[in-house]
Amino acid sequence: MRTTKIELLKTMFIIIILVLTIGLVSATEQSYLSATLMKYEPQPSTPGNYVKAYIKLENSGNGQAKNVALEVLPEYPFSIDDGRKSKEQIGIIGGQSFYTAEFTMRVDKNAVEGTNYLRVRYNIDEQQTKWTEQKLAISVQTQDAILSIESISIEPSEITPGKAGTIKITLSNPSDSYISDISAQIDLSSTTLPFAPHNSATEKNIYQIKERQKQELEYEIIALPGAEANVYKIPLDISYYDNVGNSYSKSELIGVVVNSEPDIKVTVDGTDLLRSQMVGTITLKVVNKGLSDLKFLNLKLTETDDFEIMSSSSEEYIGNLDSDDFETVEYKIKLKKTGEIKIPLELEYKDTNNNPYSESLSVNLKVRTAEELGQEKSKGGIWIIIIVVVVVGFFIYRNRKKKKKKESNA
DSSP: OHHHHHHHHHHHHHHHHHHHHHHHHHHHTOOOEEEEEEEEESSSBOTTSEEEEEEEEEEOSSSOEEEEEEEEEOOTTEEOOTTSOSEEEEEEEOTTEEEEEEEEEEEOTTOOSEEEEEEEEEESSTTSOOEEEEEEEEEEOOSSOOOEEEEEEEESSEEOTTOEEEEEEEEEEOSSSOEEEEEEEEOOOOTTOOEEEOSSOSEEEEEEEOTTEEEEEEEEEEEOTTOOSEEEEEEEEEEEEOTTSOEEEEEEEEEEEEOOOOOEEEEEEEEOOBTTBOEEEEEEEEEEOSSSOEEEEEEEEOOBTTEEEOSSOSEEEEEEEOTTEEEEEEEEEEESSOSEEEEEEEEEEEETTOOEEEEEEEEEEEOBOTTTTTOSOOHHHHHHHHHHHHHHHHHHHHHHHHHHHHHHHO
16 A cells, blocks of 8 residues: 555656656747847938848747748838838748848938837747737938028118128028037138128027027128229138037128119209300219219200200210219200200119119209300490590591601602
């Protein structure tokens, strides 16, 4: 009886040992799968382009993983074009082994810069009824950090010599990452530029412009008093850094116009017209009192009920007229009345920057008598002439009489 119990205990012990041994062997022969991103190209990936991902599916267990499949589940900003694979049937992955699958995806052109995640899954049973998902990090970044000059304005649009103006520049960061350490400098060092800084530095610095944000800069300058009217190009140099420390620089030109409003004066410089002489000439004096030279200057008279133009043309082309200079033109006219009359004029010209101008104005012409001008001889003067004539005639008569008397005595 006792022998039977001992044999039974031995049998049970052997069975327990066998069960534990079978379980241990079974446990050590299981498979454990995990996915990692070995690399991706290019790195970082760029919006609007393709990225190639190399995904490693590793079996860290001792048992075989059978009928293994790896699938990419693309979500924004990643997508897979038609005709490209999104799933790879691997088959068997032995214990302590791995398999690398390659997938090519498109990165959306509007992808947000930074870390984005690619979702993948793989089966953990041979029947492919149980799946495990993982997210793999892929960095997206624009190829170059872009700092754009959105607008440039000058106030006033044309700067007068000796006066100040303001240059306004709007910088824009259209990318999805910040830009930092921005330096923007206007260069006024050239001797060909008639400008100087005015209550403002020529270099401006910005610590940071965040993604899709703008920043405005202002530079105050003054045009030198002797600046000639023209369009001048001021260099603008900009340097900055992207969010990973890469440096960039760019150069632009700012067009600044120097000009001033024309100031023309026309006066009557002279005339030989009299109330008793209704046909004659008038001389008009055209003066450029402005700071800028003028060109293509044309002067035109317009007839009225008070006078008629007798010259061959009512227009006179003057051409160029420098600042602080004048030209004279003559017209022959016939008066229809005496006294003071108005002579209408039309002026057409362009400034140095080829801006066209036209002006309508008039000059006053006062027609005087010869006596008012001191040209009519006084009556006293006439009597003097008469006396002189009489005296001369008397002496001539006396000399002739003496001559005849001598001839008769001879």
